[in-house]
Amino acid sequence: MTASSPHPYIPNTDDDRRAMLDAAGVATADDLFADIPPDLRIDGLDLPQALSEQELVREMAALAGRNQVPGDGVASGGCFLGAGAYRHFIPSVVGHVIARSEFFTAYTPYQPEISQGTLQTMFELQSMVCELTGMDVANAGLYDGASALAESCLMTCNVTGRSRIALLDSLHPHYAAVVRTYAQGRGLAVDVVTDGDLTEEHACLAVQHPNFFGHLEDVWAHESAAHAAGALLIAVVDPISLGMLAPPGHYAADIAVAEGQGLGSPVSFGGPYLGLFACRQQYLRQMPGRIVGRTTDLDGRTGYVLTMQTREQHIRRERATSNICTSQQLVGLTATVYMAAVGKHGLRQVAETCYHRAHYAAERIAALPGYSLAFQTPFFKEFTVRCPTPPAQLLARLLEGGIIGGLDVGDQVENGLLICVTEVNTRDEIDRLVEALEAAR
C-alpha cells in the first residue's frame, strides 16, 4: 500500500489501490517492483517535500520577480535587445487560442480522426510559411532557427554528397555554433567564409538576411556564387522582415530557415522557440521534420494526416532524414494564429513599423557626436553602432536609467553595439534612448 498523503494529481485512494493490487494478485506495491535488484532499491528521493499550491505560486513568483524585465520599474525605459530573440507585439487572441486545452494537452497526431485540430493547424502553418518564404514546400516546424539551419546543412550534404558546409561570416555566432554541434556527428567540416571562399567541396552556403548585425546581404551575389560552385543556398531569414522584404524564393534559395519566435511568442529567456523550414519541391523527400498532407476520409470529407513518414525515425530508424520526434507544435500553432490575426496587411504594417522606427533611431544616434553606423548597407529592424566608449559601460549607464540598450558586439565590431527597434518600442522610448546615449558617452 502506498502510504502517502493524498495529492491533487493522483486520484486513487488507498481503497482504490487495495482493489487494484488484489486484482493484480499481489499484496503490496513493493511486489510490483520486484524486478529491481535489491541493492538498487532506494527508500526515497533527497528532495524537499511538496509545496501547497499557494506556497508554490509564492515561491515561483518570487523567482520571476528577480528578473528585471521591460515593463516593470527597473526597465521602464524600454528594451532594445534583439540578436535572434525579438520582442514583437502579441495580439491577445493568440494566448486565448493556445490556452484551449484540446490543443495543448494533445500529443503527436497519430490518430488523425481525433486530431484534426492539430493536423489542420500544422497544414495552415506549412501553407503560411510557403507564402511567407516564397518556397514550394514547408514542414510543420523544428526546434528553433539555429537547429533548423543545422538540419538544413546536413540535408545539403546528403543531397550533394559533399561534406563541407559554408556559413557566411555575418551569421549569428550561436547559429554557427549549433551547426558545428550537428556537423561533428558525421564528421562534416564547417567553414566560416566571406565572398569568394566557396569551393566545389561545399554542399551549401548559408546566408543570414538580414544578417546578425541587422543589415541586408547582397543575396543575389551569394546565390550566384553558391550555384556556380554547385552548392545549395540556404537563406536564414527573419519572418517579420518577410512582411516587406523579398523572400528567399525570389532570389532562388534552395532552402529557407527562420526563427518563428517573433510570430506571436514571447522571448521567454530563450525558449521554447520555433524552427521554420521550407525548400524547393525537388528536395521534398530529404526534408527533416513532420509534414502534414491533405486527403479525404471514407465519406469524402477533407482531412489532414501526417505524411511522407518514411523519412522519419519511427519508420526509417537509422536511415531517417533526422532523429526529430517531438518538435514545437504549440509554438507552431502560436505562429499560425499570429499570422491569421495580423493577416496580409498587418504583417506588412508590423514590418514597416519596425523598419521606420529603427531608421529613425539609427539616424538620431548616428547624428550624436562619437557615434556612427558600423555598416553603410541597408538594414531592417536592427543596426550596429560604433560607440565612442566601450558598449559595456554605456549599457550599464543606460540600465541605471531603466533602459536595456542592446547587445555589446565589441568582439566583432570595435565598440560595436547592436540595437534592435521593433513596433513595440515607442517613439518616446527611442528619443530617451538617444538622449541617454548622448549623456552616457
Next chain:
Amino acid sequence: MTMVDHNIRVKPARPDIGARLTFDLSRPGRIGVLLPKPDVPPAELPEARFLRTDLNLPELSQNQVVRYFLALSRLNYGVDTGFYPLGSCTMKYNPRVNEDIGGLPGFTLAHPLQPQAAIQGALVVMFRLQQALASITGMDAVSLAPAAGAQGELCGMLIVKAYLEDHPERGRGRKVLIPDSAHGTNPATAAMCGFEVVTIPSDRDGNTDIEALGSALDNGVAAMMLTLPSTLGLFDPNIQRIAEMLHRHGALLYGDGANQNAFLGRARFGDMGFDIVHLNLHKTFSTPHGGGGPGAGPVCVKAELAPYLPAPVVEANGDSYRLATPERTIGRTTAFHGSFGVLVRALAYIRSLGAEGLRAVSDNAVINANYVLARLRAGPGQAGYQLPYDRPCMHEVVLSPPKAGQRPYGRPPGRAKGVKTLDIAKRLIDYGFHPPTIYFPLIVDEALMVEPTESESKEALDAFCDAMLAIAREVEEDPDVVRAAPHDAPLRRLDEATAARKPYLRWRAPAQGGNV
C-alpha cells in the same frame, strides 16, 4: 391515417471544415488586429529588388479567427478530453497552476541575452531544476539545453563520441548496440553521430538477450543505448550486469529516460551503471505535450563526462548564478539556453510533488498499469488480450489482440491473422478513448502499448478496460463494425496512402486545384 415516422430526422450536412482554411475564409479588407499608426518620419526604403509587393496571407476579422481556431480545437482529443494511454509518452495531467506560473511576465519577458545580474531568477530556476534532476536520476551533472528527447539523445551520443576520442585507451568504438524494442529515435540518433547500429535481440522474457549482447560486445563498441524500463514496460533485472559487461569493453551505457515515470524514488539510473541519461520533461515531468511539442530533453551524466555537456549549464557561486560553458562541451544545441518555458513548468511540478509525491507518482503509475494488465489479459473464464510477456509490468503494458499472430522469440515479423490492432484502436475512439500506441514496439506483432499514468482514477481504468473487452467481443460477434470504425469521430478513416502518393502539402488557390 398517415403514419408519421418520428424516427426520421433531417440534419443539415456538417460543414467540411477541412476544406475551409484561413486562406479560403479570407476576404480582402478584413483585419484581425488594429495596429498603431506610424509616428516617426518614414525612412527611405531599400532598392526595389530587396522588397516584395506580393504577400499572400489570409485576411480575417478577429472573431473569424477565434471561431476558426475554436472549431478546430473541438475536433481535437487531449488529455483534458479523456484517457490518453499512449505508451512511453506519459500522457499525465498538465497542472494548470504550472501554466499560470509559466506565464508570469518575469519569465516570459526575460530576454536570453540580458546581463546575467538582471535575470538571476531565471538562472535559479534552471539551477534548481538541474539539481533536482541530478538527485532524481542519481547522476552528477545536468544540462537543460536540449529542446526535446531526441535532441537529448543526440547530445548523449555526441558526448560518447567526444569522450571516446579523448580516451583512445577505451577503444575506438564505432558501433552502438540498440535493443530491437528501441524507439526509432535511438538508431536515428546513432546514425546522425556517425555510428553503426547493431541490433540486440530481446529474450523470451522481454529482457536484453545477455548471450547475444556478449557475442556483439567487442572493443569496437562505443556504447549501448538502453531504455529502462524497456518499451515493453519491463525492468531488466540484469541491468547491472549489462553495465559491467559494457564497461569492461570500454563502452559507455546510455539511458533513454523516456520511461522514468516507472521508478521515481524507487531506483536511480546512476546507481545502475548508466553513464549518460536523457529525460523527457514533457513526459515524466508533466509539461504539456502541445500537440507535438514543445518539450525538453535534459541530459544527465556522471562526473567524468560533465565537461562534455552541451552548453550552457548553470553554475552557482554562493548566492549568485551564471551561465557557463563546460570546458569540453559538445556545443550548443539551440541558439539560446534551452526551452526555458518548459523548464519552469517542470520545476513547478517537482516542487508540487516533493520527494514523497514523486515516489507516489511511480507507485500509482505502476499499480494502474498492472490493474489494466490484470483486467485485460485473457485467462480461464475471461476472453481478453494476449500478454506477450507473462510477468508484472511497470508503468506500461504491451498486449496483442486475441487472435494476433504471436511472434516467437527470434522470428522476424509476420502478417497477423484475424483481428487487427488498427481496427481495435479505431473502435476505441467510438467508445470515447484515445487509442494506445499501436504497432510498437516492433518485436510484438499487432502490439498495443498502454500507459495509463498515475493521473487516471480506477473508474477511468475500468471504463477503458470495459471498452477493450467489449471490443474483443465485437470482434467475435460483429467484426464489421470494428473494421469500419471509427463511426463517431469528427472524421472517419483517412486515406493515408493517397496522401503519401500524391502529396498535397500546402493550401492551393481554386485555380490550382484547391477548393471550388
